[in-house]
Amino acid sequence: MSDWYSMNVVLIQTTLTTLLLALSIQVPIRFGVFSFAGVGAFGIGGYTAAIAMVHLGWTTWPSVALGAVISGIVVFALGLLVQRLTGLYMGMATIAFTLIISVLAVNGGELTGGAGGLYGALGEIDTGHILAILAVVVAVLVWTETKGMGRRIDTVREDPELANSVGIDVVKYRLASFALSGVIGGLAGGITTLLRSTITPAEVNFHLVIVALTAIIVGGARSWLGAFIGAVIFVWLPTMISFVQEWEKVVYGFIVAVAAIYLPNGVLGVVKDLIHRFRTRQERARLAVLQEKG
Amino acid sequence: MLEVSDLHVSYGPVRAVHGVSLSASAGRVTLVLGANGAGKTTSLRAIAGFHKPDSGSVRFDGRDITGTAAHKVVRRGMVLVPEGRKIFLPLTVEENLRIGGYTAPRGSIEHSIDEVYEKFPILAERRHSPAGLLSGGEQQMLAFGRALMSKPKLMLMDEPSMGLAPTMVERVLSSVRTMADAGIGILMVEQNAEAGLRIADTVAVVSRGETVWTGTALEARDGKAIVHAMLGEAALDGA
Numbered sequence: 109m110s111d112w113y114s115m116n117v118v119l120i121q122t123t124l125t126t127l128l129l130a131l132s133i134q135v136p137i138r139f140g141v142f143s144f145a146g147v148g149a150f151g152i153g154g155y156t157a158a159i160a161m162v163h164l165g166w167t168t169w170p171s172v173a174l175g176a177v178i179s180g181i182v183v184f185a186l187g188l189l190v191q192r193l194t195g196l197y198m199g200m201a202t203i204a205f206t207l208i209i210s211v212l213a214v215n216g217g218e219l220t221g222g223a224g225g226l227y228g229a230l231g232e233i234d235t236g237h238i239l240a241i242l243a244v245v246v247a248v249l250v251w252t253e254t255k256g257m258g259r260r261i262d263t264v265r266e267d268p269e270l271a272n273s274v275g276i277d278v279v280k281y282r283l284a285s286f287a288l289s290g291v292i293g294g295l296a297g298g299i300t301t302l303l304r305s306t307i308t309p310a311e312v313n314f315h316l317v318i319v320a321l322t323a324i325i326v327g328g329a330r331s332w333l334g335a336f337i338g339a340v341i342f343v344w345l346p347t348m349i350s351f352v353q354e355w356e357k358v359v360y361g362f363i364v365a366v367a368a369i370y371l372p373n374g375v376l377g378v379v380k381d382l383i384h385r386f387r388t389r390q391e392r393a394r395l396a397v398l399q400e401k402g
Numbered sequence: 403m404l405e406v407s408d409l410h411v412s413y414g415p416v417r418a419v420h421g422v423s424l425s426a427s428a429g430r431v432t433l434v435l436g437a438n439g440a441g442k443t444t445s446l447r448a449i450a451g452f453h454k455p456d457s458g459s460v461r462f463d464g465r466d467i468t469g470t471a472a473h474k475v476v477r478r479g480m481v482l483v484p485e486g487r488k489i490f491l492p493l494t495v496e497e498n499l500r501i502g503g504y505t506a507p508r509g510s511i512e513h514s515i516d517e518v519y520e521k522f523p524i525l526a527e528r529r530h531s532p533a534g535l536l537s538g539g540e541q542q543m544l545a546f547g548r549a550l551m552s553k554p555k556l557m558l559m560d561e562p563s564m565g566l567a568p569t570m571v572e573r574v575l576s577s578v579r580t581m582a583d584a585g586i587g588i589l590m591v592e593q594n595a596e597a598g599l600r601i602a603d604t605v606a607v608v609s610r611g612e613t614v615w616t617g618t619a620l621e622a623r624d625g626k627a628i629v630h631a632m633l634g635e636a637a638l639d640g641a
Contacts, residue, residue, distance in 0.1 A: 259500065275504045
């Protein structure tokens, strides 16, 4: 166990930070907000944490916390601006936000280290720390997925107008999803940066949107567990298919395409559908009897 | 209870409603009739807070609620049952009801659910079924039940009989009557004028964005006045 752990510690930690990043995109989608601002939050959180360590001499966790708070606030403010947008327009606006963050980083002079990025922000982080933070994040998300809160969020996503007509303040929920996405994305960015000790503008880019989205599409968009499955698949896949060498990206693309076509709700969705189908069949038989009587 | 006067609503440059006046009171069914595109649904949505009216006023329970957002209107005791039922098909009957109780105090929800089951026993039998397995009429009753969960004083209904089998139309509309008899005010838009008139107390006819006739259901059943109002002079001239 410990041999396996020490051999794979980088992959394990990458899985956990990728999961955080994927969750920052999954949360707004689950609220019906097609926002990629979580990736911008990743950049803000990463740069803030690095700046706090390098320029202010802060220690690891205050730096990460500052990054999460600031990215939460910035993304919430972005939400105030764009929350009325829907679908693709929301996607475009939030991707633009993410690209602006990397442009700011390039032009930030000494503060951000310009195009070369910031170096020497090595935090003291081990796997246990990341797991603890993830546990808190997942606990919050489980609360938003189950019981009354879960059903209300389903309502806000599936039919905002109906949600309004039962008295749910849809705008409030949408804004909350921005703030939550900002904090989680900021945590992902801060932790990733301090693990690697550097951050460059090139890292805060469109490819992170793709990483997060593919994890959610393949794993499942409706639950944190789906994001986890997706993060595991996409972090570990490259090591398992290293024999295909330069064809790796093709295999990647193939998996995503297959998932999008055949598993619209991801790997997790397949399992849930099977359970649901079984229950529905029983219920349908019972109702058929009732309807015949009535 | 509800007093809507001279409502004007537009979608961008299109004036959908210009001069709708309606009223509704506790325990009575007010039926809004009119041709397609007359502005019935738009009026209902503006009253419920989904659209800001350009002018005119909506007074409910003695307070001016013109332009108040939809989610706040519910807390005042007015709830919209939208067109096309709009229930959550994957959720169970009971989960759908619980969502309807969002604005109600937490402790009262179980009791409200029981009350809904008492009114609609058909829902009680299906409480753990996904709503998608219910028939159209049952789904409409679930939509009523969900609205009742917010303990409304007034319910706005948009075409509750739409797409239902004739026997179900009767059942659904008679349950509307029952809710009114229990003291709830009903303002109902309905294309099926004949069935609607059987349970209505008061009728308002809307044509081309304005209220053109109001009267009792008895007068309306009399026919001529209403045909005249709904279809305009041409219909009678041609006849």
